[in-house]
Amino acid sequence: MTPDGSARRPRPFDVATALAGLALGLLLWAVGLETYPARQTPSWWVLVPLAVMSALEPLRRVRPRAALAAGTVALVADQFTTGSLVTLLLFTDLLYAAAVYGSARLARRLPVVTGGLTLAAIAWGVLTWRDAYSLMLGLGVGLAVFGPAATGALVRHHRDAARAARREAEQTARLAELDRAQAVNAERTRMARELHDVIAGHLSAVAVHSTAALSLDDADTSREALGVIRENSVAALTEMRRMIGLLRAGGEDLEPSAAPTLEGVAPLAEGVRAAGFPVTVRLRLRPGAGDDAQEGGARLPSPVELAAYRIVQESLTNVLKHAGPGPVTVAVERDGGALRVAVTSALTAPGGRPARVPGAGAGLTGMRERALLVGGTFEAGPQGGGWVVRAVLPVPDGEG
Structure with a gap:
């Protein structure tokens, strides 16, 4: 396409239209169907404007302004011959194409100019003949020039x-994809920051117990300290591998922050209760334990607990x-080998009450992203008259 929106090469359809128009014009001339048969001019003169107009038809998209200018000259020339209806029809198509495929400025001006010509034709006819024929003349001019120009401008709009x-x-x-990517990156960075603090805690324990083992000359104390050091070293290496998988190339500085645990779910629920929602919390973090059982036993892996x-x-x-x-x-x-998280709430109130705050899905x-990063699954949506969020987070064998 050219800057004004027209095509670079003639379309096959436009070439076919030109050939069909030329053939139809020749047929009408051969059988003697002329627009102004009473004019005393050689009948073959009508073929010149017809041939020019047919040659301009393939340029209707390529050079709409130039085709319209040349077509206008050919139409004026046609008025000095016995006239051809096909020449007029091809000109209306050039006028329509100029409004659709020409520049925006040309598309705005054509309806104004052709509308002015229509009004001028009506005024001239009324002043000249002072009868109904003058109105028919204006209507004909309007259909021939204003109609195609206005239609083309409307189609272009x-x-x-x-x-x-x-x-x-x-x-x-x-923008939505950018927001989603930013949300994913922010969540990854947040998880990496939290795991960074978990690793720092393990390494601190290693440092403290290694210092104790070096300062105390006691075999039992040293053996106990070495056991703690090994346990924390293995845990730190495991968390380090997970954190490296989360960090992007050229990641961000990790500021120290308190790593939350599932023990903080109860305070979260209290905040929702304060807003007027009755909240029920069920925590069972050890297989076979009853509700609210979360004390004792080995802890869940830090990434899994943070994600939950x-x-x-x-x-x-x-x-x-x-x-x-x-x-x-x-x-x-x-x-078993998974931690299941489910949060169920009511949908928006009947009657279409809008949400208190519009959401963007972030x-x-x-x-x-939290669930996928630890190898789990996540789903959320309406179910049974309410809204359900579910996540299944795997707990690796030998952990938790």
């Missing part, structure tokens, strides 16, 4: 509007933003 809508939709999609906590936290935040009035249930349960993206 709709095409431009559709093109702008597509660009806006593409831009919106790009953040999923519950974001789910309860979404309850405050979007949920309708109703009970909220938080269940975090250890089931929270769901972050929760899904």
